[in-house]
Amino acid sequence: MQKFDSIRPYYDTEVNEGIRSCLHHPMMKAIMNFTFPDMADDEWKSQLSRTHSIRDFQCNFLYHSIQQVLKKSSDGLTTSGFEKLEKNTSYLFISNHRDIILDTSLLNVSLFEHGLVMTASAIGDNLVKKDFLLKLSKLNRNFLVQRGLPPKELLLSSKLMSEYIGQLLLRENRSVWIAQREGRTKDGNDATHTGVLKMLGMGSDEKHLMDYFKKIKIVPVSISYEYDPTDALKMPQLMAEAKAEIYVKEKNEDFITLLSGIIGQKKRIHIHVGDVLNKEIDTLAVENDNANKQIQALAQAIDDSILQSYKLWPTNYIAYDLLHKTNTYSAHYTSDEKSLFERRLEMKIDMTNPLMVEGFLAMYANPVVNKSKYENQR
Template sequence: MVTDQYFDSIRPYRDNEMTEVFEQLMNEESFKKLLNFLFPQIPIEAFNKKLLSLQSINEFQIEVIYPYIQQVIKNTTQGVTAEGFENLDPNKSYIFISNHRDIVLDSAFLNILLHDHGHDTCEIAIGDNLLIYPWITKLVKLNKSFMVKRNLPARQMLQSSKLLSEYIRYNLTQRNSSVWIAQREGRSKDGDDRTQSSLLKMLNLSGDKTFADNFKELQIVPLSISYEYDPCDYLKAHEFLLKKQNPEYKKTQEDDLKHMGAGIKGRKGRVNFKAGTPLNGELNTLNSFDKNEQINKLAEIIDEQIHNNYKLWPGNFIAADIINNSNKFADKYTKEDLNTFNEYIDEHISRLNTDAKFIKDSLMEMYANPVKNFFKG
C-alpha cells in the first residue's frame, strides 16, 4: 500500500507538519513583507500567534486564505458566479481539468466555490518554475499545492511524470481528495483553450486497467473559467511581441512574479466558473481506438465541454466582430458595452507604449477565440 511518504518530494504539507512550517516562515523576512502587504491592518505578532493556533490545513484555508480571497473578489471583480457544482457529489473526489487564465486565482476561486457548495477544497497542481523562493514553496504547500516538475532531462521527466500520475490517482482514489490541474502547461495566452495530449498521457501512466477504466477512476470534470477581463491580458500580449522580436525570448522569474501580482490586484469584471459533467459513459467508446487516437479523442471530449460551458461576455462578442469586420454578434452587446470594452483595451495598450497595432490585434484574438470555439469556427 502506497503512503504519503512515497510522495514526499511533491506532495503538500499535512496537518501534523504545519506548525513547524509556520515557525520556519516566521523567520523569513520576505514572508513578513508579504504579510504586511496582504494584511496591513494586522500586526505581525498577532498574525503569527493566529497561525500557530491553527490545528489543521483546513483551518488555515478557511480562516486565513478564504477571507483574503473574498476581499480580492470584492475589490477586483464584479462578482464570481458558479454553475454546475450543485450536480457534483460532496462525498466524491474529482479531478477538475480546466482552461487556465490566472496563475494564482483560477485555483483560489475554485476552492472558494467548492467550500461554498459544501465540498472539501481540492489539491492544486503548480509548476515548480513558479516556486521562486523557498518560502513560496512552503506557503503554497500549506495551501494544498503539489509540485509539477518542469524542464527535466527526458529520463527524469518520465520518472517525474509517473510519480505525479501516481500521486494524483492516489489522492483521488485513496485519500478521496479532489484535484485541480490546468488542461495545458502554463496559461492559454491567446484564449484558444486546448487540452494537451501530454497531460492525458501523464494521467494514464498510473493506470493498470483499460484506457476507459483508467480515466473513469479519476472522475474527470471539465471546468470552464471565464473572466470578463483578464488582468494579465496586456502582459500576455507583450510577451507575444517580445517573442516575435526574439524567438528565443523566455519569461524571467521576475516576470512570473509581476504576472502573479497583476492577476491578484487587476480588474477582472465578472467571473464565472462552470463545472461540467463528470466523464463516464462516453469513455467506453475510446477503447476501440489506438493509443494516440484515444488520447486525441479524450482531449476533444474535454475541450467540447470547456468550450460549450465558457461564459461569453460582451467583450468576447465585440472582439469577434472586430476581428471579422462584421456585426454578426451585434445583438449580444450594447453601445455602452462597446465603449466600455474599447476604453479598457485602449487603457491597457497605453500601459505598454509599444507597437499598439500588434498589441491590439493580440488582445482582440485573445477575447475572440472563446467565441470561435463556442461556435466551432
C-alpha cells in the same frame, strides 16, 4: 510515502512548523494585512500560531484572502454545475487555465461553499522558487510540477506525479486540480494537450486505460474572466510566437504576472463544472481500440465540455467585432461597455503595432469563435 516528498504539500503534522517559519516574513504580513485590514498583527499571528491543518489554514485565512481579492478587484464570482457533484467524493478537475493562482483558488472557494471536497492543485516549480512562496504553496495543498527537465528525468517526474495524483484520488479521497495544458492559455484558445492525459495514465494499474480514467472521475472545468488581469503581460510571448521567435522570460516575470492576476481588475468571473465524463469515456472506448486514438478522443471530449460551457462576456463580443470590423454581436454589449474596452486597449498596448492590437483582440475574441462552432451544430 517518502517517494512523494519532493513534490507533495505539507502533511498536517508539518503545517504548524511551516506557518511558524513564515510568521514574521514581510509577505505574510502583507497578505494578512490585506485579508484582515482591521486586525492587529499580534492577533492574526496568534491565530496562525494555533493552526495545525491545511484545511484550517485554507478555511480560516486563505478563504478570506480570496474574498478580499474578489471584493477589491472584481464584480463578483458566479458558478454553475457544482450542485451535480457528490459530497465526500473526490474528482479530477481538468480545467482551462487563465491565471496562475486564482483559477484553482476560486475553484476551491466554490467547492468549500458547496460543501464539497477541496483540491490538491498542480503548480509549476518555476513559480515557487522563493522559499516563502514554496512554503505558502505547501500550506495551500499545491503539489509541484517539475519544469525544464531533460527527457529521461521528465519521464520519471511525470510517472511520479501520475502516481501521486492516483494516490490522492483513489486512496486519500482528495480531489485534484490540473490544467488541461502546460502553462496558461495566452491566446484564448483552450485546448487539452494529450500529453497531460498520457501523464495521468502512467499511474494506471488497470488493463484498459479508459477504465482508469473512469475510476478517477474526470470533471472538465471552464473558468472565464470578463477582463483578463494579465492580458497585456501575455502579449510579448504572443508576439514572439507570431514571429516564430523563441521567447525568454524576464527574471521576475512569473512573480509580476502572479501579483497582477491577484490585484488586477477582472470585473465578472464565472466557473462552470461539467458532468463527470463517464458516458463519453464508455462511448470512445467502444469506438476506438487504439490507446492513442482513445486519448485524442478524450482530449476532444474535455474540450467540448469546456468550450460549450465557457461564459462569454461583453468583452469577448466587443473584441470579435473590433477584430473583424463588424457589428455581428452588437446586441451583446452596450456602447459604454465598448468604449471602456477600447480605452483599456489603448492604455494597455502600443496601438501603432497592428500585430499587437490583433493579438490582444484575438485573445478575447477566440472564445467567441470556439463557442460558435457548438452553437452552429445545434
